[in-house]
Amino acid sequence: MWASINELRERIHADSSEEIVAEYLERIGSSKLNAYITVAKESALSRAREIDSESNDGPLAGIPVAIKDNISTKGILTTCASKILTGYIPPYDAHVIERLKGAGAVIIGKTNMDEFAMGTSTETSFYGSTKNPWDTDRVPGGSSGGSAAAVAGDEAPLALGSDTGGSVRCPASFCGIVGLKPTYGVISRYGLIAYANSLEQIGPFATNVRDVATLFDVVAGYDVRDSTSVDREEKYSSALENDVSGLKIGVPEEYFGEGTDEKVEKAVWDAIHKLEDLGASRTEVRMPHTKYALAAYYIIAMSEASSNLARFDGMRYGLRTEDSDWHTTFSQVRAAGFGDEVKRRIILGTYALSAGYHDKYYLKALQVRTLIKQDFEQAFKDVDVLIAPTMPYPAFKLGEKIGDPLSLYLADVDTVPINLAGVPSISVPCGFSEGLPIGMQIIGKHFDEATILKAAYTFEENTDFHSKRPEEI
Amino acid sequence: MYENPDGVKIGLEVHVQLNKLKTKVFCGCTTDYHNDPPNSHVCPVCLGLPGSLPVINKKAVEAAIKVGLALNCKIEEHTQFYRKNYYYPDLPKGFQITQYDFPISSQGYIMIEGEDGELKVRITRAHMEEDPGRLVHEGTIDKSKYTLIDYNRSGMALLEVVSEPDLRSPKEARRYLDKLRNILEYLDVFDGNLEGALRVDANISIMGGQRAEVKNISSHKGAERALLYEIVRQKNVVRRGGVVVQETRHFDEAREITLSMRTKEEAHDYRYFPEPDLVPLKISGWAPAIKETLPELPDARRMRFVEQYGITDDHAKALTSELKLAIFYENVAKKADPKTAAVWICDVLKGELNYRNLTIDSFKKEHMLSVIGLLASKNITEDGAVDIIRTILDKGGTPEEIVREKGLIKVEGDIVETAALEAIKENPQAVADFKAGKEKALNSLVGAVMKKTKGRADARAAREILLGKLG
Numbered sequence: 001m002w003a004s005i006n007e008l009r010e011r012i013h014a015d016s017s018e019e020i021v022a023e024y025l026e027r028i029g030s031s032k033l034n035a036y037i038t039v040a041k042e043s044a045l046s047r048a049r050e051i052d053s054e055s056n057d058g059p060l061a062g063i064p065v066a067i068k069d070n071i072s073t074k075g076i077l078t079t080c081a082s083k084i085l086t087g088y089i090p091p092y093d094a095h096v097i098e099r100l101k102g103a104g105a106v107i108i109g110k111t112n113m114d115e116f117a118m119g120t121s122t123e124t125s126f127y128g129s130t131k132n133p134w135d136t137d138r139v140p141g142g143s144s145g146g147s148a149a150a151v152a153g154d155e156a157p158l159a160l161g162s163d164t165g166g167s168v169r170c171p172a173s174f175c176g177i178v179g180l181k182p183t184y185g186v187i188s189r190y191g192l193i194a195y196a197n198s199l200e201q202i203g204p205f206a207t208n209v210r211d212v213a214t215l216f217d218v219v220a221g222y223d224v225r226d227s228t229s230v231d232r233e234e235k236y237s238s239a240l241e242n243d244v245s246g247l248k249i250g251v252p253e254e255y256f257g258e259g260t261d262e263k264v265e266k267a268v269w270d271a272i273h274k275l276e277d278l279g280a281s282r283t284e285v286r287m288p289h290t291k292y293a294l295a296a297y298y299i300i301a302m303s304e305a306s307s308n309l310a311r312f313d314g315m316r317y318g319l320r321t322e323d324s325d326w327h328t329t330f331s332q333v334r335a336a337g338f339g340d341e342v343k344r345r346i347i348l349g350t351y352a353l354s355a356g357y358h359d360k361y362y363l364k365a366l367q368v369r370t371l372i373k374q375d376f377e378q379a380f381k382d383v384d385v386l387i388a389p390t391m392p393y394p395a396f397k398l399g400e401k402i403g404d405p406l407s408l409y410l411a412d413v414d415t416v417p418i419n420l421a422g423v424p425s426i427s428v429p430c431g432f433s434e435g436l437p438i439g440m441q442i443i444g445k446h447f448d449e450a451t452i453l454k455a456a457y458t459f460e461e462n463t464d465f466h467s468k469r470p471e472e473i
Numbered sequence: 474m475y476e477n478p479d480g481v482k483i484g485l486e487v488h489v490q491l492n493k494l495k496t497k498v499f500c501g502c503t504t505d506y507h508n509d510p511p512n513s514h515v516c517p518v519c520l521g522l523p524g525s526l527p528v529i530n531k532k533a534v535e536a537a538i539k540v541g542l543a544l545n546c547k548i549e550e551h552t553q554f555y556r557k558n559y560y561y562p563d564l565p566k567g568f569q570i571t572q573y574d575f576p577i578s579s580q581g582y583i584m585i586e587g588e589d590g591e592l593k594v595r596i597t598r599a600h601m602e603e604d605p606g607r608l609v610h611e612g613t614i615d616k617s618k619y620t621l622i623d624y625n626r627s628g629m630a631l632l633e634v635v636s637e638p639d640l641r642s643p644k645e646a647r648r649y650l651d652k653l654r655n656i657l658e659y660l661d662v663f664d665g666n667l668e669g670a671l672r673v674d675a676n677i678s679i680m681g682g683q684r685a686e687v688k689n690i691s692s693h694k695g696a697e698r699a700l701l702y703e704i705v706r707q708k709n710v711v712r713r714g715g716v717v718v719q720e721t722r723h724f725d726e727a728r729e730i731t732l733s734m735r736t737k738e739e740a741h742d743y744r745y746f747p748e749p750d751l752v753p754l755k756i757s758g759w760a761p762a763i764k765e766t767l768p769e770l771p772d773a774r775r776m777r778f779v780e781q782y783g784i785t786d787d788h789a790k791a792l793t794s795e796l797k798l799a800i801f802y803e804n805v806a807k808k809a810d811p812k813t814a815a816v817w818i819c820d821v822l823k824g825e826l827n828y829r830n831l832t833i834d835s836f837k838k839e840h841m842l843s844v845i846g847l848l849a850s851k852n853i854t855e856d857g858a859v860d861i862i863r864t865i866l867d868k869g870g871t872p873e874e875i876v877r878e879k880g881l882i883k884v885e886g887d888i889v890e891t892a893a894l895e896a897i898k899e900n901p902q903a904v905a906d907f908k909a910g911k912e913k914a915l916n917s918l919v920g921a922v923m924k925k926t927k928g929r930a931d932a933r934a935a936r937e938i939l940l941g942k943l944g
Contacts, residue, residue, distance in 0.1 A: 088523070196749075226528075307744070310560065311567045315622075353744035355742045362746060
């Protein structure tokens, strides 16, 4: 159970990919987690048989990967966990899916998420909540909760999510696994159904740093179809060394602010001290504009979302209500197809971009974004990485916060500044609180994934938090 | 000096399809869809499918810079794309990618022939945007039970050329459009004959009042008609003691009237913001190299024709007003007398083409050279030459064949002389009238000579012969 890529490779070599895939499918079939919206049973098995017969030597040959349901998969239903995309089967693959297929991976299914990635708990899904494998009364985090729960629940060894304001790191933290939000531009967004284009990146999940790096190697890289994609090739998995000597860690006190659980704070500090014991040095850094990040983030994300989601009108694909004149039909489709949180964000975003308010909100948020970037640039003059809690507290109960959107938004306080700045950050398990995993994030300079992966790997090699597994499963 | 009695101010927003590009503006779909079934040239990008991303077509930006330079514009250092948000069934993303701040080019001008001589019309900006799809209604828009959408056009590169309100009459507006179209054709970025190639929104006010924006104008004639209608409408509002309100109006091309669409209060809020999926483009460095490739533009060619070929400015203007006509003329003028060529192409051939709604493509330069050659060698008369041109356009054939079939070879001088003597003999009254000072009487004698020679005589020569005999 919970096999790594290397272990799976050996098993595929000894047995077959088909057997491995069938085992995962069996666990998915008997699971209570609701991690998947669509299980691609037939296509996964037939792809596995194909791999078995062609002796594919790709880095992920025959290995199942779960895909967040906002990433386009040719021929497989793609819903963004929204009723409005009922029946939508993309006619094309996202760039990352092409890469995965090229590496021999088997797409095992599409995972649950907050509707259009708008949420921190995977509770806004039209397809029902996903449960946390560590405590099925609790949320898995979000918005990529299905992907994280699938990996933590041994329903997939690897998964892809997307991170707009913490949507990979939050569920990685809540589910006790590793999740990476890369530098903006490192992974092509072609085929990722946009929530907030200027902020989001696709990111890998796995139970350990090495597998995250391997999956990252496969999906990262330049794509001519994404104008924001960056042309630099790097092999991240070869950066993994058990060595942090000389690493300069910055600790931003603003990330340990009010509302941070004491046990979370202690676990992260313990982790920092552990890295110090291993040869790293530590300084405290100030990031004075952090307190404005949440407001700026939500204004920018909602503004972009209000425009991105305008295309869902029922005309060409997805939900269709009774036909009337076009504006009535558009309104009916959108009224019936979007959930409350999505509607709230579209309305707020529309407001923030409106004449008379644009400068006061949207433009102001962009200015704050610049200041936050400068905070990071300033901090990174003196340190190599920043370490902070991923989430201020461990996984909360299902239904606990969903009625109070503002408290849910506040949960993103430590993750959103990273998206505003576009820098990379990896969340790794660093402790437990009453049986629930705690995650810390290691934040790096633009395009310096190698350093944060190496620090995360070293921490992992010298601790055993990542090897603990949920008992309920 | 033009008085502009009604204080008319017109500014035009012209949407030009850069339809000579090979591919659409943000994807690799072909622009050559006009003869193909609907929705046969589409992809995830131009259909706005979830997850698709635009990638700017470099050639489209180059073409836009080329136009900007030809319109004497300043080329922006960095150019940026924006989203214009509104819902419409032809718009698959629910927003249009266009430009707002930092358009590709701005602050240029076009020289046109105004009501009272040369007029400088300032260009505010020329920016790039994507074309929406095309809606097809069954019957008329208000009675149709359904609407069909063809996304073949979706994502075609458009250039929106916005002028300052420097135009003072519908006639000037038409001339501005003619000139703009002419320049675009010279630049080889635009084929004005394709469906949807050029669309105009016109802003018009009178006597310092509020302006109306008239949309849905799809031709030069339409622009003139819509503006004429608007002037009358706005004058009537004022005459009745009313106030012209700022509003958007729709031009009903069939009825040649404008209808109110929405007032200022109902105006759309497009919520422009920078398109996050396209990075700002640094284009300042592109302009010098593109400038090198600019062809000779209409005004320059007109001046050159006057100087090089010694033709009149009116002829040069007419010949350069269409690129193909200018090329045709120049090909003929290289091998024949340039002045004669200008006269026959401008004063005869162009009129015959217009009359038949044909373009210069319908007439071969070799035929023009033959006609001029036959005239120069005095083998045919001017009437015969006109007959040849008409016959080629109506029935085809070569000038030589037509001359043979119709027997158009000019008759010899002594036959004309014999005919003249006969005419004098047979028309004593006309002779008497002429001698009594009625010069017009000579015309009936010339007519008699032409009749006797079955039109093959040269009328001018016949006249001189008659004058000699009577004088």
